[in-house]
Amino acid sequence: MDRPARHPALDLTRDAAELTAQLVDFPSESGHEKDLADAVEHALRALDHLTVDRYGNNIVARTHLGRAERVVLAGHLDTVPIAGNVPSRLDEHGVLWGCGTCDMKSGIAVQLRTAATVPAPNRDLTFVFYDNEEVAAHLNGLGKVADAHPDWLAGDFAILLEPSDGQVEGGCQGTLRVLLRTTGERAHSARSWMGANAVHAAAPILAALAAYEPRRRVIDGLEYREGLNAVRVEAGVANNVIPDACTVTVNFRYAPDRSPEEALAHVREVFAGCPVDEFIVDDHSPGALPGLSHPAAKAFMESVGGSAHPKFGWTDVSRFSALGVPAVNYGPGNPLLAHKKDERVQTDRILHCEERLRAWLTD
C-alpha cells in the first residue's frame, strides 16, 4: 500500500503530544476517515509484532504473544466538523488547540505510540481504530466490526481512550427513549364538549414524571444515578382547535444492573396507570457494567492511580460489554471541551496517559 498522497506518513517515533498535532492536521471528519485510516494502517503494518486487519475504514492490529490476558485499546478516527480550528496550534503554556485535540486524536496518538513502543507487552494487545463515532449509531465503525468480525474484538478488558480527563470512567448507563401518545378528538375550541382533549389526557403522564424518584445504585464501588425525563412534548393543531394527539418523549437513563428488558418493563410500569394510547420504543441502547472487579481492570486501576467514576452518558464501552468484554473510558482530554470551537488538550496530560499505559503494560 502506498502512503496517502496529501499528508506525510505518521511518524510514530515522535511522542504522543507531537503525534497528536500531526493527527489533528490530518482532517478526518465523520464520513471522511479514509485517508487517515490508510495512514494508520500503513504505520501499523510497518510494525513486525502486529498483525493488521481492515474492514471498511476500521483498522484492528493485534499482538499474538500467548499472554494470559488480552487488553483492547480502542478509539475513533473521526471528528465533528472542523470549525476554523485546523491546523492545530501549540501555545506557550503547552496547550494544543484544534478540532480533535481532545476528542480524540490525543487518545489515538496514545494508542499508536503504545503500539509502536511496547513490542513485548505483559498482556496481549488489540488496537482498534474506527470511523463514524460522532454520527448516527448505525454508521458506527465499532458496531460494524462487532457485527462482522466479533472475534477481532475479543479480550478480557477494554479501554476506550475517549476524553475522561485522565480518570477512569467505568461502564455506562443505558438509555431508552419512548414516545407516549395520548389521543382525543378534534373540535372547535368554542365547542370543546364536542371533542376530547389529548393534552388534558396527558396530565397523568406528566404527573407520573414529576413524582418519579430516580434510583441510585452502587456497582463495583461506582454510584450510578438514574433519571426519567420528558425531553419533548408536542401537541397542537391550531389555536382554536382541541388537539386530538399529544406526544410526550421520555428518556430513561438507567444503571447497568438493569437489563434492557428490565428497563423497558420498569418504564411501562411507571406509566401503567396513564391513558397511553401508543407506547413506542423509539431508541434503546443498553448500559455496560463497569467490570472493575476483573483482575486486569484491578491491575489497571492500581497502575493509573486515582479512583474510578461512573459514566452516566452512553458510550461505546457498551458495545464491548455486549460482547462480554468489560470496558472503561480512560483518555487525556477534558470531556467538557469536546466538540467546541476552542477544543484543546494539555500536552502533559497526553504524555502522562501514554506513560501510565506503558507502565501498566510493561511492569
Add this chain to the structure above:
Amino acid sequence: MDRPARHPALDLTRDAAELTAQLVDFPSESGHEKDLADAVEHALRALDHLTVDRYGNNIVARTHLGRAERVVLAGHLDTVPIAGNVPSRLDEHGVLWGCGTCDMKSGIAVQLRTAATVPAPNRDLTFVFYDNEEVAAHLNGLGKVADAHPDWLAGDFAILLEPSDGQVEGGCQGTLRVLLRTTGERAHSARSWMGANAVHAAAPILAALAAYEPRRRVIDGLEYREGLNAVRVEAGVANNVIPDACTVTVNFRYAPDRSPEEALAHVREVFAGCPVDEFIVDDHSPGALPGLSHPAAKAFMESVGGSAHPKFGWTDVSRFSALGVPAVNYGPGNPLLAHKKDERVQTDRILHCEERLRAWLTD
C-alpha cells in the same frame, strides 16, 4: 362615480336569490373587495331615501326618518379564496352553488334588497357592508369603521346576516388565549439532576386543565357553555437535553356575562397554584350579551319566529356590543357549509329571510 368596468351594475330589482348569484359571480376575496364595494356604493347612491358614507371599502347607508328605533343590518363583502367554485351554478333543486353563496353573499343580497324595497321602514335602518372579515382581526372593516366613525354604527339593535341557517343566534362567547410558561434549567439527560425539567414543572397546569369543570350559564334564555382548553403544548431542545422551557397555550371560551377583566382574573385563579413563570395574554376578544330583552329584539324574534340559540364562537356581533348595540346573527346560509369547496345555499331560504325581515320592518 362610474360603474365598475368588469361587471354589470347590481340589479336590485331582482329577488334576493338572483341577486345572490350576481354577487357570487362578482369575485371579492379578502383584500380584493374594491370593485364590489364600488358597485354596492353605486347601487345604494341611486336610492333617494338613503344617505351613503364610505370609509375605505366599507359602505354605510342610512335612512333618516326620525323613527323611535334604529336597526343596523350588517354583512361582510369578502369571501375566502375561490376554489374553482365561481361562477355560481343553480341546480334543479333550487340550490345555488359557489364561493360566498352561504358566507355571506346571500346575506348581502338580503341587505341590498331590503335597502331597495323598504323605503319607509317602521324603524330607521343602517346598512353596513364591510371588508376583510375572513382574515386577521386588525384588518376587519367593521372594526375600522367602529374606530373611525362609531356614530355611523349607532343603533338600538343590530343584525349580522352571517349564515345561521335562518335561526337567530344571540350574542357570542368571549375568547381569551394565554401562554403559560414554565422554566427550568438545561442539562444533559444522562445527568438530569444537574438541571430542572420545565415539562415536569408543567404537570400541575395540565392537571388543573384536566380537572376543570366548565360552567354553563343561561342568559336571556340562551344557554352558553364555557370551555378551558390547552390548544398547544411545546417543549423540547434535543432528545438528550432536559428542557428548560415549556409553553402551554390555553384558550378560554367564556359566556358573555363575564367581562374581559373577570375572564382573565378567573383564568389566573385557575392556575394560581401552578409554577407558572410567565403568564402572557396572547389574544383577547370579549363576548357579547344577546340583548334579546331589548324591545326591538323581542319584536324581531316574534316576527322571524322560532327560538334563539346561543352563539358559541366569536363573531363580529361583539364589535356592536362594544359600542353598546345588542346584536344577533341571522342569515340564510348553513354555517357548516361556509368556507367549503361545495359551499351552497337553498334559494328558498334566501327568499324566506328577505321576506321575514321585510315583514318585521313594515308591519
